Amino acid sequence: MVIHIVKDGDTPYSIAQEYGVSLSGLIADNGLAAYAYLPVGLAVVVASDTVRYTVKQGDSLYTIAREYDTTVRRILEANPRLNENAQLAIGQQITVPLGRDIRGSLDINGFAYPSIADQVLQNTLPFLTYLSVFSYSVNEDGTLVDINDDAVLDRIAGTNVTPMMVVTNIEPGGGFSSDRLQNLFANSAAVSDLVDNIINTMEDKGFTALNVDFEYVYQANREDYNNFLRTLKERFLPLGYILTSSLAPKLSANQQGLLYEAHDYAAHGEICDYVIIMTYEWGFAYGPPLPVAPIGSVEDVIKYAVSEIPSEKILMGIPNYGYDWVLPYRPGTAARTLSLSNCVQIAIQENTDIMFDNVSQSPFLSYYDMNGQEHITWFEDARSIQAKLELIEKYNLAGPSYWTVMTYFAPNWTLIRTQYDVRKNI
DSSP, rough: EEEEEEETTTTHHHHHHHHHOHHHHHHHHTGGOOSOOOOOOEEEEESSSSEEEEEEEEOOOHHHHHHHHHHHHHHHHHHOOOOOTTTOTTOOOEEEOOOOOEEEEOOOOEOOOOOOOHHHHHHHHHGGGGEEEEEEEEOOSSSSEEOHHHHHHHHHHHSSSSEEEEEOBOTSSSOOOHHHHHHTTTTTHHHHHHHHHHHHHHHHHHHOOEEOOOOOOOOOGGGHHHHHHHHHHHHHGGGGGEEEEOOOOOOSSOOOOOTTTTTOOHHHHHSEEEEEOOOOOOOTTTTTTSSSOOOOEEEEHHHHHHHHHHHEEEEEEEOOOOOEESSOOOOTTEEEOOOOOHHHHHHHHHOOOOOETTTTTEEEEEEEOTTOEEEEOOOOOOOHHHHHHHHHHHOOOEEEEEEESSSSOOOHHHHHHHHHOOOOOO
């Protein structure tokens, strides 16, 4: 596998020729059929074991090997006429074996609403360990707000993907409610009823895993939340159910702020089978233009997380979306949420290059709309996703968790397919 960055004049055909891969495969692996042309700066995943390389000035076997994450020895083995001391000629073509083989196995989770399109779900399921259906809201009396998820669960049935129920403290009008949980936890009978209702729903619907996504929990309810998870785990053990929780991206145990204070990394790591850390939203809809998941900030969270939680229990969040901001940014205005493919479409429609910020390891583009209004779009591409997958490897995490899989971004799954085995529970 290699990530090719489109240059001026590149076409799917020329890229396929350069790497010796099938044109149809390259197009399918990257969703290129949807694009009128390839914008400069687009990251294209080439699923190939070798690349045909044309020597340029200053090249050596060592620099070429380093560029393609391989070794001089492997290059020599692929080119019998070369020897280690050979003088390379400008314009000479050599075969370069790519350095990455299957790197290991991952647990992969994807969040989805029941309204996920059939084709998107069908394309995505082979790459998932879990599909987390979002979400059942909890009421103060311990009842659940039901959702119409029968169709999506029917489509999962018979596959080897584990269906995961998600429970949240989201109010009917939207937004996470701190008061709803406070009132629930104050009533032990309601908490007991909630545990029963969760288990009954899981048995009735066929869920075998649960994600508890309680957000903006009052600090005073921190231990109430921990005890709720302990009760669930005790009830789940004889049933063989998997328990997970979603955690805000913290940097320390005592981090201030309503989003963070009641999320006890050490307790969740001890109680739950897995935790999902929401390592995204540094750039968010009502905030200033920023990368959504800058690699340095993500790594800082993971460094803290592995100090409190067994690394093999951690699923690291990866955003499957981008934001488009109008400039100059005005507080209180909202950025437009876009699928990753739509971000590329903007580059095509506005005839602008895709740029890449090496510090955050994030792509972005800027343009002026038809009204002369400036925009900036931050999103994810194969390069930024690959950087996050390598972070998962570096810290020996269980795998990634995508928010959400409501849209299909082909390069992401080509990265997964060409480098990892997906663990399955079924």
